[in-house]
Amino acid sequence: MTVQDIELPILRMPFPVRLNPYLPALREEAETWARAMGMLAVDGGPAARPIWTRSQFHAMAVDQLTAWTLPDASLAGLRLNHRFNLWALAWDDYFASAFKRTGDLAGAQAFTARLHAFLPLEPGARLPEPANPVERGMADLQQHLFPPRLAHWRQGLNRALARYIDAGVQELVNSRTGRVPDLIEYAQFRRESFAAYTAPYSVELSTGARIPEQIRHSRTVCALLDAFMDYMGLANDIASYQREVHDEYDVNNLVVVLETSLDITVQEAMHAAADLVTARLRHFEHLIQSELPPLVQRAGLDQDRRIELEAWLRGARGFLSGLHAWYTGAPRYAPVSGSVPVQRTASGSAR
Numbered sequence: 001m002t003v004q005d006i007e008l009p010i011l012r013m014p015f016p017v018r019l020n021p022y023l024p025a026l027r028e029e030a031e032t033w034a035r036a037m038g039m040l041a042v043d044g045g046p047a048a049r050p051i052w053t054r055s056q057f058h059a060m061a062v063d064q065l066t067a068w069t070l071p072d073a074s075l076a077g078l079r080l081n082h083r084f085n086l087w088a089l090a091w092d093d094y095f096a097s098a099f100k101r102t103g104d105l106a107g108a109q110a111f112t113a114r115l116h117a118f119l120p121l122e123p124g125a126r127l128p129e130p131a132n133p134v135e136r137g138m139a140d141l142q143q144h145l146f147p148p149r150l151a152h153w154r155q156g157l158n159r160a161l162a163r164y165i166d167a168g169v170q171e172l173v174n175s176r177t178g179r180v181p182d183l184i185e186y187a188q189f190r191r192e193s194f195a196a197y198t199a200p201y202s203v204e205l206s207t208g209a210r211i212p213e214q215i216r217h218s219r220t221v222c223a224l225l226d227a228f229m230d231y232m233g234l235a236n237d238i239a240s241y242q243r244e245v246h247d248e249y250d251v252n253n254l255v256v257v258l259e260t261s262l263d264i265t266v267q268e269a270m271h272a273a274a275d276l277v278t279a280r281l282r283h284f285e286h287l288i289q290s291e292l293p294p295l296v297q298r299a300g301l302d303q304d305r306r307i308e309l310e311a312w313l314r315g316a317r318g319f320l321s322g323l324h325a326w327y328t329g330a331p332r333y334a335p336v337s338g339s340v341p342v343q344r345t346a347s348g349s350a351r
Contacts, residue, residue: 011274011277011324020078033083038051064329066085068325068326069323071318087137088164092168119162180261181252196233224287234280255270281320
């Protein structure tokens with residue numbers, strides 16, 4: 001079965017997508033920042049190889065992604081998250097081109113070890129001189145990601161970023177050896193390889209709200225965050241199946257994991273993947289509707305903390321609906337030129 005023959009399911013998304021009104025401002029400044037970091041080709045510029053051409057850059061629609069996922073963010077918060085999204089995709093595409101396609105594990109390990117120096121846990125740490133667009137972008141972000149009101153971000157966010165780049169090396173090891181991850185192992189691993197651990201911080205920046213400390217480490221909230229993060233990466237595996245598996249020959253994809261672990265066909269694995277993604281979203285909803293209210297009651301949260309929690313949850317719902325809109329509409333995940341349009345079926349419907 002070719003990739004063009006596979007039916008791609010339409011994933012359930014109960015939350016309405018909303019658009020941040022500052023989207024036009026992102027479009028004006030996105031190219032400027034990407035060019036300054038060396039990520040985007042400059043006409044008549046230096047010979048150093050950029051990560052994207054101008055057409056590739058605009059095909060990603062990262063400004064749309066940011067405006068969809070953070071509909072309530074201020075312009076400053078939106079701009080900061082937009083640059084972070086650009087950086088994450090720049091790292092992904094640079095790593096795939098420089099190391100995954102060549103199988104250069106030693107180079108990937110050296111690149112990743114050096115990039116850790118750009119993720120300090122303490123303020124004021126001296127960074128190395130950037131040697132490529134990925135390092136230059138992160139060095140620039142480190143100057144802006146941690147204003148005083150977000151001081152608590154530094155260790156948590158940089159640790160999440162460290163897990164993200166380390167996961168890239170493990171993905172390369174898996175692909176080089178043909179080792180398809182075990183299904184149970186993969187759920188946790190995908191949170192790292194998708195940078196999902198950074199998403200709660202983006203929601204916080206967008207809404208100005210934090211999950212109250214009294215319940216932050218409870219079983220219910222931990223389970224809610226796990227379900228929130230699982231939707232992101234696992235849904236992406238369905239949207240990016242052709243790009244990752246057929247274009248990049250990657251084995252780190254939920255559809256491949258299910259196909260191998262359960263010994264089923266690709267089509268069956270695609271539907272099973274969609275059912276799993278839907279189940280994680282329903283669990284996220286269940287926790288908010290059924291388990292969070294009694295927890296809030298037992299914790300004795302005052303009215304201000306309850307309002308703050310609801311603001312964060314609204315931001316989390318918006319984040320998921322924005323990702324869903326981007327997965328289903330961005331040219332980054334469209335079939336390659338010349339491929340036959342795929343038939344799409346609704347997940348959970350009769351097949």
